[in-house]
Amino acid sequence: MTADRHGHAMTDTGAEALGHYEQALDDLLFFRPRIEETSKALLAAAPRSPIGHALAAYLGVLGTEEQGAAAAKKTFTAFRTGLDIDRLTPRERMHLAAAEAWLDGDYRTAGRTLGEIAVAHPRDLLALFAGHHHDFLTGDALRLRDRVGGALDAWDEDDPHYGPLLGMYTFGLEENGHYEHAEQTGLAALERHPHDVWGIHGVAHTYEMRGRFVDGARFLDARTDAWSEGTLLTVHNWWHYALYTLETGDTARVLDIHDAAVHHEDSGDVAMELIDAAALLWRLYLADDDQGARWAAVADAWERRDDGPHYAFNDAHAVMAYVGAGRLARAERLIADRERWLAATPAGPAPANRAMTAGVGLPVCRALVAYGRRDFAAVTDLLLPIRHRLNDFGGSHAQRDAVQRTLVEAALRADRHDLAGTLLSERSRLRPICPYNWSAKARLAERAGDPERAAVARERARVQAAGRVGTV
Template identity: 35%
Template structure:
């Protein structure tokens, strides 16, 4: 039975109390809508039978305008979507201020107060502190799905891979089969296992989750990562084809799963097949959704094809329409560097310059913002390396990237997503004028070859390195 049908008995006031997760409202309708939004967020799906997240959120506000946890849910989804921040967005700033004021004017549970505090510090850019507060909630309320999912996503943005895994491990025994959505928690755990290189266990746990619910797009995504990290291309392609019908309606994650599918084709050097997926399932979705994950996937996909020497036509310019409005966001460095790829691809020098100068300005006085505090020694050199490479200064790109390669995990994202930075370093070293740097390229390729045995892309690059070496 699909998750949506299994979950249509949404929790009312009493059910939340019985679950040990008291919600301070007398409105059963507000409680049911809170559950409906949380369910859709946890399962990566705007579920039509529940009305979709946006519609449920507006009904939730109407059902009880003073329901603090309703405000926590709405503001948290805005902030964790990383497309808006209180620094840029007065409306969101007012919403967070109103939530904090509301929480002070009401008798709330300790758990609810911690939720408000966590979002308050998150809004100021103190992401690690927000995670500490969510962990505090989880120690006494291990089945608080909102705290679990908010912390999981935030650890991901921080590049805190072990924390992402262990946060779920600590509460895992409490998610017994009778707890709603428990199989999805297996999916979250499996992803933490992938990101800490425990591939076999990750795959096993993801398959356990899929055996309970085959529409779990996040567990599919874990298996896509396992196949990507091991360069098991044929296995990856087969799995995506066989499961597509189960996950393609998970609209918040489908584009990302198609991105993984296309990566296998790039790995094989089958660029037309990759572009077909891009044109059909990635570009149109991104233009329609404006979701940051979809935008990042778009930029990353085109940039990988660009590194492979593929002609991309007008695709960069089409993407510019979506990325340009985020030039001055600087919410996550990971997002910034992906927007930058699109500006460079479209040869938009003015916007490139604007992104770099506004980031430099903010980085001078990061205040409490964790991401901005990383900009001087990580974010800016990373961005600059892309610019130098595009300007043909390969030596300079290597000099910027090589010293920080092991720290780049701190800009967040997954190992698979950050691989584009490793590829940039390899391509820059391969195309360098210096023999020392070309030797470095060969060393980096040996390293890659042992990590991902039989990778067709690595084999292509090793042949290229040998050709460059014989010409020198």
């Protein structure tokens, strides 16, 4: 029986397969597109490797792709058939249990089991990586921080993967509001590995959440070679760059970034990249900036996918695209499909996506359609009860802000002045440097008949937006 470099025994995994496994862990950490090839090479060298099959299963679910998950489940089920589980190590059995639960849609069991692995084997990088991204996809901020934080003491700081672990920890810290600590941790990670795109991503989030959009753009500009092409996170980091640019009010440059890097004719119909495209265009839609042709391209991509009820966060962004493209009937068909799916729920334990869809996904989707119909009162009624639990359907604070802004805009346009004032007070106290917050305050003051207060807020927004960012 072989063992990885941290001493974890691996059943039915020979020396050649072990080399592929170690390479796969490295590819995972640095978001290299070749990870799929490396995983296949591992299973080609060791077709009965339990860890190899667990890795393939995790890859099948981490992308939130319905077809990818179905294919992974088929392969995994075939592997499990006739498997003598007693031959495996306890760690391998836990990995298979976590993978099986996740493929079955039981996110809670998958996350808990991955946590148990990390406690028993804190240097199990596969468990830490899969668990970290599980926490992101389920919006579990505390575990996003503590799952990695709880393992770090077991690692030698000279280990080549200690840096990427710090990069993961950076994102967990940021999602819990520890922005300065997160920034410093992320910079320490990048000192060890300048091409750690997840660490770069984590630091980018800290600048976004503090309104330091000029600093954020400079940070990304200084590391362009590390993140701007050739990684599985390239589009998402360009999305962050576009958000910085949007704060300056330079819509033309935002659209240049969209067309060059976020979504264009050569883009694949990848769910996570389409999420970025829809979320970026939706922010412009909320500002009454009609991007019909761009919306049509993104909506076409979502239609080609024709996803079933797999991940509620994806559904919301598909509906954004349909509404932005003026395809309200298509958006309503998606909603009706999810409603039928929920109504057909059998008795007993249900996949986590059912709760995500019922509790958050469908209200958000209905609110987006209501916004497209200019029924702003309905939007506020739908979003107000769930605004403090949007994390239940996954994503980051920055991603979910598209929905939070939708509530702000609806409250303003429905003349719910008290509500709009409360929302904007919350936002500006948390993020005092944010031109959007102050321009929205200016519009609220105008609607309330207070031109002097509107002028002060508008000037504050103008001053904050005056910083310029780098070039594409």
